[in-house]
Amino acid sequence: MQLTTYISDLLYRYECVIIPGFGAFLTRYKSAHIDDFTNTFNPPSKIVSFNKQLQANDGLFANYVASVEKCSYESALQKIRTFTAQISRELSEGKTISFKNIGEFSLNDEKSLQFEPLKHQNYSTSAFGLSSFVSPKISREVYKETVGAIEKKAPVIFTPETRESKPYLKYAAIAVIAISAIGFGSLKLYESQVQKFNLAERQKANSLVENQIQEATFVIENPLPVLSLKLPKHAGMYHIVAGAYREEGNADKKVEQLRDKGFSPLKMEPTRYGLHQVLYASFEDRIEALNKLREIQKTENADAWMLVQDINQ
Template sequence: MRIENYIKDLLYRHECVVIPDFGAFLTQRKPAQIHETTHAFYPPKKHLGFNNKLTENDGILINYLSKAEEISYQEAMQQVASFVAQLKTSLREIGKIEFEAIGTFYLEKEEIIFQPSYHHNYLLEAFGTEMYTASKIERSVKTAEEKPAETVSTKVEEKEIPVKKLPEEKRTIPIWRYAAVGIIAIGVSGLVAANWYSNDVKNHNLAEQQKAEKKVEQTIQQATFAIDNPLPEVTFKVHTQKGNYHIVAGAFRLKENAEKKLKQLREQGFPAREIGVNKYGLHQVIYNTFESRTEALQALRTIKNQENQNAWLLVKSLEANSQNHEK
């Protein structure tokens, strides 16, 4: 498998992928956009850039290559060094190198120029989304001339028809209507009385509750508490690890192995901790966490030289950082 393909895999997961002794690919998230003229909708994406000043090995590419090819770290370093040598030779002789789905490198006046590919999106959240153009909606407005002509209505003369008045009869109200009115009046008065009684009960309960609370408050204010043997004060120093740069000591399939590694690192004096399970189901243990990338790379270089050559740098924002408590 070509090293360019490993670089593409890492660009989905990391914000920075360094090719030792050549340069670093940097990604930056960009929101979705709408082109006002063409009405084209572009999904959110990772903008890809390149910095030829960042050439120091951070271990990400070589460590990934070592695991993917099942070779040693030293062999992976040699393959990457050979790959970089071929790149430089091609740039000097041809002046152009193209990485599929990544971009193209040009050599102009001894300076490397990078032109990213705009046809590939390395943002996992936008996987499967593509640019599309919305068609313009045409709206027609009718003018006064286009309005339908008003229909002429013919008036029909209406003739008044005389109505004969019937002889007035003495109107009588049935007795059952009086009974209904009486029942309604009794119901209304009963409802008013019930509401008055309910309100009176609520007011009484509220007043009694306020009295009880006042007595309890007075009792609490008058009470005194004496502790003959107070407990000694215990002071804890809390150290919170902050930052998005973590030096990984190892990833373990079994929880017990991760705990053993964590205990070993803490006995050596490292503020080590476990940061959970990654998407491969492995328990990750780190040496330390740093806010600055420069500090993290310096610490990684020291650990590689003195402790663990397979340690590598993880760039990730953790939602909840673990805390170490010291008495």
């Protein structure tokens, strides 16, 4: 299933990837943590989950498929419909569907869709090069028990006669206390120096890791092509597309129709495939754009879709 590879590519870049008519894959950040049972140290990661309720087409997945496979947007939608129909048919037959590097789908006894994500796959680019490792647990009670056993076997007892007959022991005790105080002060100074050294080394290590992450090249199969779009009047990352036309005259007619209906449409520059896209509107907020898209699909154009692209004005 080539489309599963495209989904995996998008999960590195987006927190929500919707498969029209099937559901949405969501990613959530999880900080580094320690498994107390296995003594395993785990790096920061992104946890993948699935929501069947999010099925409305936002244009992200279809636009990516069209860009990679160099086909029209309508052809990409048809491929996605065929893909989801095949998955639904195989699931109804009791099969388990595996999405490469993502997880597995199956139906339970109540015929409800179940998703089990892969544990080893990490979609957090900030954790590149970091892996889990196991460290044995440090036991801090062994030495305490040993000292306690020695004290029971050889207790130190000072009698009044001893102190009276040997007064120099008093001065020896004072000297021992003074030496201990000096030793304790020296130990504290040494610990302070060690902490400063460790802090400096930790900062060096963090700086080195950050530089390596910035310089690292993430090799993703079928990378997303760079789209050069010019939106002189529309601002925002989320754009509602009314249609894409091969003939520029048809795009101009669509602009006039939308303007007569009260919209402020925009005809974009032709794409690398020669298509003229006409926009209803653009938004900074994703939720606001989705709400407007659903409204337009219900009242104006059922085939309207969303283009997710950061465009510099």
